[in-house]
Amino acid sequence: MLKILKYSFYDLMRSRWSYIYFLFYLSLGFILLFLNNDVSKAVITLMNIIIVLVPLIGTIFGVMYYYNSKEFTELLLAQPIKRSSIFLGQYLGVAGSLSLSLVVGLGIPFILYGLFRSDAIFDFTLLLITGAFLTLIFTALSFNIALSNENKIKGFGYAVLLWLFLAVIYDGLFLMSLILFEEYPLDTFSLGATLLNPIDLSRTLILLKLDISALLGYTGAIFRRFFGTDQGLIVSLSMLLLWTVLPVWRLLYKSKKKDF
Amino acid sequence: MIQIENLHKRFGKNEVLTGVDLSIDEGGIFAILGPNGSGKTTLIKSILGMVIPNKGTIAIDGVSIKNQWKYRREIEYLPQIANFPNNLKVKELVRMIKDLRQRPSEEKKLIDLFELEPFLDKKLATLSGGTKQKVNLLLTLMFDNTLIILDEPTTGLDPVALIRLKKLLQDEKKQGKTILVSSHIMQFVEEVADEIVYLLEGRIYFKGSIEALKTKTNQTNVEHAIAAITNLQN
């Protein structure tokens, strides 16, 4: 598996898209910091970008890579290599190079700016961890979609639809149900619904740092216990981990049964 | 060497293999023939474990290949369509495959044979179809294994390369290797194959030597014999 990971990663590191992605984050970091001169504001802007753009890029890149490397995969399948190693290796190659572009691309400007001397370092680290998780999750989801759809266009469409659903539509439905059932106690429901969507989950994780003042104003006991303690952080992080592991597991399971 | 029993494979509603029984002994060149869509590639891919059969067993040297992968160490496989990661150079691809297989290889000899030296530093995306096929052959044949499976090896090859390929196959055969070839070029089949496996509508329709085929169909020419066998069926 490590060999496949090495080659996929190497392959991607040489592709133009990784550079574009990397340069995008690099310039974003520089623009935010050096035109703005305000770390706290930069962290907020970054959060918006991370919870919207990172999943989208992970999705599109995952689908694209899967379809583009189909022949390469077939070449590998004829080699004496375990199937799960091939897919896990490729997945980790894509997700790893994307995460690296994100972390390094954003990390460099922030380090140059003097992040280590700023107390925003924890928020920023959390931002990068969340971004990396979202990359892992959405790449895994898109690999799943691509694996189940031979038709490129269809696979691409489903992947973008999935992103649109989790990034926007889900929250719309969520909000509507909250308003519709406002006379019922809703804190368990809203926490549950948040945990079920990785984008909402990541957002909440960052909110725990940025908007704790507002969140602690809410009356519900479950809410307050969740946001008021480290429990929220731990639960959110483990849910993100679960969100990563489940699609990867399905990917490996499905890949074993698939014909090439 | 290879024992296949009652192999079924279905893609959706499309029944590709409907009970293939095939036994291939060690040594010699076997040509797998059949019209388009008869299941040649599916059969080959089943042997390689790339296609998972719905029913039936495949055993190599008496061991079932189900859920196995290590047996592929003994197989050299040439895929039908040679499409490689476009970012890689030929040299890197060769190094990579060697790295993956961890076997002694004689790529030098084959590079000379197919005159690939000038292309080693080129990216695969820039190569022509024929050159790609040569690279494909290089990657397959550079190892020393007892079972070689070639899916349409002649595609895109120029006459010189074709002659060299034929010679190469004969050399391998002399070393006692088992070679499975699928091809549409009857002349090529006639020249290299010891035995023919004819697939039609998902079954083995004929298995035997070229002579036996000619006798059976009363034809003197392989191409006509094949056409006749197809007609017989209709």
Add this chain to the structure above:
Amino acid sequence: MGNLPTRIILFLLFSVSPLCAKTIPVCIDCTIKSVSEGVAAAADFDTLLIKKGTYKEFNILIDKPLTLLGENYPVIDGEDQGEIIRIVSDNVTIDGLFIINVGTSYTTDYAAIRVVKSENFLIQNVVLEKLFFGIYLEKSNHGKVYHNKIIGDAVDEYNSGNGIQLWYSHHVTVDRNIVQGVRDGIYLEFSDNVTINNNRSTNNLRYGLHFMFSNDDVYTDNTFENNGAGVAVMFSKRIKMVGNTFMRNWGTAAFGMLLKEINDAEISNNTFEENTIGINIEGSNRITYKNNDFINNGWAIKVLGACYTNTFTNNNFLYNSFDISYNSKLNDNVFDQNYWSNYTGYDLDKNGIGDVPYRPVKLFSYIVNRTPETIILLRSLFMDIIDFSEKVSPVFTPDNLMDANPLMKKAS
């Protein structure tokens, strides 16, 4: 004590005193062994020098102008019996005492030091622990409560008292005190012209500072941190609030400052940081908000009910989850030349003022007011889209509520 050198020093002191007042030492080994005895023995304007030691006393009544001076913080232990010191005379000074164990009662407000109908008092350098009420001023004017430390251990509001309480007491100065762990840090009721400066009121159950029906008071440079709520100003007029810090007042009904029925106040140069609500305003009119910093609050300003002709200028609104929240469509308040960190406009003519107005009220804050659970959707893409559409064409938010001249740089 009572050895020769001390007596000589004391004699010298007496002889230079223009009032001819004496200093009476109080200690365990002295002739006068308790504070009460000392008060009884003293003449007007004498000083009781209370030496280090523990005095188990309560209901000490000071009925003549005296100075009670503690040496190395003598302990007066009330043993939970009731009130400890009651001052009923003008011109009394209490200095340097350590008073503990005030009795708790549900019917009487026992205090460590109570001043009743007296003037010109000075209470300073006193440390209070294990108390019910701390320093209680009752109809006493023109006094000073200076540099005291009040450390309570209150758990429930119903059986705890206030740190410093003023009731019908005017022209009092409360300066440099530290109050923590009581119900209200400092409480004013019907007390006018009071000055409250440089105090630190933290970790109190209810409010750090609480005004009721008190007018013309000034409080400056105080810090209110982690109280049930920072400062509550209710039913009062002409209060000046300058340079205070309101921090980390977190909770359901927590705010940095609550204004209820307040008119003609001035609020300037304060810092509101990390409060659930920075300022909660109800029915308050003609208030000037100037040069305040609102940093990382849930809601910087929450306006409920009728609030008219208030002006907000030169304030900095930095990284609040919500800048302003309104519960009505009406607006009669003016927002002008504030800095808003959420402002995304531009300044083409480079005059330091944004060319497009800023609308500080988001639609989302309406939704949260209605269904609080929706707070979990804060900063989601969906909410941003909704807020944007509301910004383009206001339907739910007052369309005249905007800062037409948002600053491009922080106001200093």
